Amino acid sequence: MPKLNVNGKVVDVDVEDDTPLLWVIRDHVGLTGTKYGCGVAQCGACTIHIDGVATRSCALPLSAVTEDQKIVTIEGLGAEQPHPVQQVWAELDVAQCGFCQVGMIMATASLLAQNPKPTEDEIRAEITNICRCGTYGRVLAGVKLASERMALNKG
Amino acid sequence: MGSERHATAAAKAVRPSRRGFLAGAGAAAGAFSFGFSFPMPDKALAQSAAAPDVNGWVVIQPDDTVVIRIARIEMGQGSLTGLAQLVAEELECDWDKVRFELVKPGENRRRQNLWRDQSTGGSRAIRGSQDYVRMGGAAARHMLVQAAAQGWGVSPDQCSVAKGVITHKASNRSTTFGAVAQLAATLTPPKEIKLKDPKDWTIAGKPVKRIDTQDKLNGSLVYGIDLKMEGMLVAVPKASPVHGGKLKSFDAKAVLGMRGVKHVLRVDDETVAVVADTFWRAKTALEALPIEWDDGPNAAVTSETIAAKLHEGLSAETNFVGNRTGDAKAALAKATRVIEADYSYPYQNHAPMEVLSATVRWTPERCEMWGPTQVPAAALTTLSTAAGVPIEACEIHTMRIGGSFGRRLQTDYIKMATLIAKQIPNTPVKMMWTREEDMAQGRFHPVTQCRLRAALDADGNVEALHVRISGQSIAAYAIPNLMSANGDPLVFQGLIPGGAEMAIGYTIPNVLVDHAMHNPHVRPGAWRGVNLNQNALYLECFMDELAHAAGADPLVFRRKLMAKHPKHLAVLEAAAKGIGWETSKPAPGVHRGLAQVMGFGSYVAAAAEVSVTGGKLKIHRIVAATDCGHVLNPQQVDAQISGSFVYGLSAMLYGECTVKDGRIEQQNFDTYNVMRLDEMPTVEVITVPSGGFWGGVGEPTIAVAAPAVLNAIFAATGKRVRNMPLKNIDLGST
Numbered sequence: 001m002p003k004l005n006v007n008g009k010v011v012d013v014d015v016e017d018d019t020p021l022l023w024v025i026r027d028h029v030g031l032t033g034t035k036y037g038c039g040v041a042q043c044g045a046c047t048i049h050i051d052g053v054a055t056r057s058c059a060l061p062l063s064a065v066t067e068d069q070k071i072v073t074i075e076g077l078g079a080e081q082p083h084p085v086q087q088v089w090a091e092l093d094v095a096q097c098g099f100c101q102v103g104m105i106m107a108t109a110s111l112l113a114q115n116p117k118p119t120e121d122e123i124r125a126e127i128t129n130i131c132r133c134g135t136y137g138r139v140l141a142g143v144k145l146a147s148e149r150m151a152l153n154k155g
Numbered sequence: 156m157g158s159e160r161h162a163t164a165a166a167k168a169v170r171p172s173r174r175g176f177l178a179g180a181g182a183a184a185g186a187f188s189f190g191f192s193f194p195m196p197d198k199a200l201a202q203s204a205a206a207p208d209v210n211g212w213v214v215i216q217p218d219d220t221v222v223i224r225i226a227r228i229e230m231g232q233g234s235l236t237g238l239a240q241l242v243a244e245e246l247e248c249d250w251d252k253v254r255f256e257l258v259k260p261g262e263n264r265r266r267q268n269l270w271r272d273q274s275t276g277g278s279r280a281i282r283g284s285q286d287y288v289r290m291g292g293a294a295a296r297h298m299l300v301q302a303a304a305q306g307w308g309v310s311p312d313q314c315s316v317a318k319g320v321i322t323h324k325a326s327n328r329s330t331t332f333g334a335v336a337q338l339a340a341t342l343t344p345p346k347e348i349k350l351k352d353p354k355d356w357t358i359a360g361k362p363v364k365r366i367d368t369q370d371k372l373n374g375s376l377v378y379g380i381d382l383k384m385e386g387m388l389v390a391v392p393k394a395s396p397v398h399g400g401k402l403k404s405f406d407a408k409a410v411l412g413m414r415g416v417k418h419v420l421r422v423d424d425e426t427v428a429v430v431a432d433t434f435w436r437a438k439t440a441l442e443a444l445p446i447e448w449d450d451g452p453n454a455a456v457t458s459e460t461i462a463a464k465l466h467e468g469l470s471a472e473t474n475f476v477g478n479r480t481g482d483a484k485a486a487l488a489k490a491t492r493v494i495e496a497d498y499s500y501p502y503q504n505h506a507p508m509e510v511l512s513a514t515v516r517w518t519p520e521r522c523e524m525w526g527p528t529q530v531p532a533a534a535l536t537t538l539s540t541a542a543g544v545p546i547e548a549c550e551i552h553t554m555r556i557g558g559s560f561g562r563r564l565q566t567d568y569i570k571m572a573t574l575i576a577k578q579i580p581n582t583p584v585k586m587m588w589t590r591e592e593d594m595a596q597g598r599f600h601p602v603t604q605c606r607l608r609a610a611l612d613a614d615g616n617v618e619a620l621h622v623r624i625s626g627q628s629i630a631a632y633a634i635p636n637l638m639s640a641n642g643d644p645l646v647f648q649g650l651i652p653g654g655a656e657m658a659i660g661y662t663i664p665n666v667l668v669d670h671a672m673h674n675p676h677v678r679p680g681a682w683r684g685v686n687l688n689q690n691a692l693y694l695e696c697f698m699d700e701l702a703h704a705a706g707a708d709p710l711v712f713r714r715k716l717m718a719k720h721p722k723h724l725a726v727l728e729a730a731a732k733g734i735g736w737e738t739s740k741p742a743p744g745v746h747r748g749l750a751q752v753m754g755f756g757s758y759v760a761a762a763a764e765v766s767v768t769g770g771k772l773k774i775h776r777i778v779a780a781t782d783c784g785h786v787l788n789p790q791q792v793d794a795q796i797s798g799s800f801v802y803g804l805s806a807m808l809y810g811e812c813t814v815k816d817g818r819i820e821q822q823n824f825d826t827y828n829v830m831r832l833d834e835m836p837t838v839e840v841i842t843v844p845s846g847g848f849w850g851g852v853g854e855p856t857i858a859v860a861a862p863a864v865l866n867a868i869f870a871a872t873g874k875r876v877r878n879m880p881l882k883n884i885d886l887g888s889t
Contacts, residue, residue, distance in 0.1 A: 016414065019435050020435065023433065023434060023435040026381075026434075027433040027434065027435065028433075030383075031374070032374070032377065032380075032381035032383075033373070033374015033375065034374070035378075035380075035508070035509075035557075036380060036434075036510070036590075037508050037509075037510075037590070037824075038590045038823050038824050039589065039590055039591075039823070040590075040823050040824070040825055042823060042824035042825050043508065043824055045508060073374070074373060074374035075373070075374050075375075078372075078373055082372075082373070086372045086373065089372050090364075090368055090369065090372060093364045093365055093368060093790060093791075093794070095365070095368055095371040095372065096231035096232070096233065096558075096794060096798060097230055097231025097371075097507075097508065097509070097555070097556060097557050097558040097559075098231070098367075098368070098370075098371025098372075098376060098555075098557070099378060099507075099508040099509045099557025099558055100508050100557075101371055101372060102371075102372075102374050105372065123832070124832050124833040124835075125833060127831075127832050128831050128832070128833070129831075129832075130508065130824060130829055130831065131508070131801070132506060132507055132508050132558045132560070132801075132802070132805075132829065133231040133558055133798050133801075133802075134797060134798025134799065134800065134801025134802055135794070135798065135801075136801060136830075136831075136832045136835035137797045137835060137837075137838055138794070138797075139832060140832060140835065
């Protein structure tokens, strides 16, 4: 039976191996914080981390992931304490309907882990998730503020 | 009341509640022993069954927690927080102790419509209920103070209240809401209530944060598609890709052996569904299912055939008139100079991030639905009718929605889910659409064309204006009881002569606005902004054309026509001033455009700065001005207005659903693109609340987004874009 390492736990998943990781996480692991938006890796609502890298899980089959790869979902990101990106998102009241925000937060957390001080152009190029409510202005401000906060915390 | 309460109760106990609700992420995480916790307090939820319901709007728990009941639907627009602010303001409670609960339509019926209209559309959630919602908070305060006074044996008049603490100064006694709520709930509500003057507000009018945020940031909010119930099955439907076509046949045997597949069902004349243990298995089987369709009489319809029909309507005879002042046709006939232009606006899909879903459990005696709707009462009727179960034995558990923008004003998907669940009694069935189904079975922004003709005299004055709208009526399909001998009144949004909702802001001696109706088979619906979107685009771009034809500056030209419309003009002036229209030159290569309109009871305007380089458009900056009368929460008004540019500019840049072989061609976001962060301009929001009225905020600004930018594009390139969307237009090199 395939196994997955999700948020630090290894779990058995009795699922056809061409099932997209998104649906394995939502319906078999039981974590629904990761959202379905398009199923074709366009919108980013399904963004998770695989070994720290933001990945769109809706178009990635289970067979492409091994037990050794560490998957983190939104439920795992702030499990011990809220991630700085989540804190900043609350502070700036970024979310409207909120449906896309888990993906936005996962994408941002990964971006800042790899590029702690992105320029505005880099943020605009890297965060390609769709938000239909139109929170982009606050998302942009949120990425910048989270970057500053994380630099301070490290300092 | 709301799903929150069930969710929490179940999550805490990690067992099904009495309704068998397993509660998505919370329960799942618990069952997984992930020890998941999120230390920031969440304002959603949690009333103990024993807590006194002071008067329907307010429940106060012994620990002074204030639960405010929210009757309107929250789908991102922030009205949930705004409505709570209004109640809390009059209640004089401690804002930090406010939680919320959603009202269910069956409960509303049982309590004689206590919470009144729950429908949420037309930017009405706050302006349509602010008075009686405030009354509810004030009445509860009266009763709480009276209870405290009664306990002390003093007159309520001698007591004061602040932040949930009631004080009798003379005897130096005080108590809290929580301590007297039980008694207060037994008292008679006051007959007369005086509301606070807005200038004395301390919670309303302030930029407080939303109270429904935390569970959106940690993944714990259970949206409709996230629902889980014990024994639940998942249904994925497919309806005739040609609207109105029929389901001829399907070969269930071909897929019934696939893993997890339980049923293959005919839902109605035009829909089949596969029911399985999970969404993915149902979807996979549905894709493998051989289906035969009867496309019906519209099998050959294309965007081109629809456009040709609409073009005929530009010059056809019609009796549907939305605005008639003087005699525009006669004035145009004898005018020495007539300016004329044709515009068009395509079909668009709402494309909310959360696809449609509804979870229904049917038994012959009772039918319940858990899921999103913008119209709880209508949804309850749909549920009852489709279920064949009396409405008293039906309930809808309303939920917060992952975006909706008007799509869930219609209840087609609720009927569909009910007809599926009815075939699998005693089993909760979550019907969930694929994005592709959502794209194919939208209730689309209607398609129209517009011919505008204006007479200019030698001094550049507009003597006459004829606006001929040709195209689809939303009401004819979706709200037939609105139709009259004069057609569909919604068609004329923003162009009607007066009123408090959507009046035109120009004085022209001879005006005719009329409509030639043609309703293609593609089903329409109200799409955030509704008909104001294209009407504002038509009129505001044409005004810009007239200004240029008259050799006048677009702001100066409008001013002359707007003297009798001071509120329209005030926001236009504010936007123009904000961008520096008359005071500063834009950066080299950058050009400006303006637009204004009245819609949904508010006055809005936008000024845009753009550049076009090598045919590529860049929108640098937008200044938006709004007079919505009262501003209930400035930072949420800011969020709505900023977001309106994303919705409006996405439509202008990319929004188009085309028809071929009778069906919508676009299937997902790869072919129905929307704006992303890389194209987001800076948006500066100016509010100029003049008080004395309550205007909507969620929709009106969408309508000025496109024309302000299109007028700036003309300034930059000399090209007049009259057909949306821009992706089809070559802006050339400059």
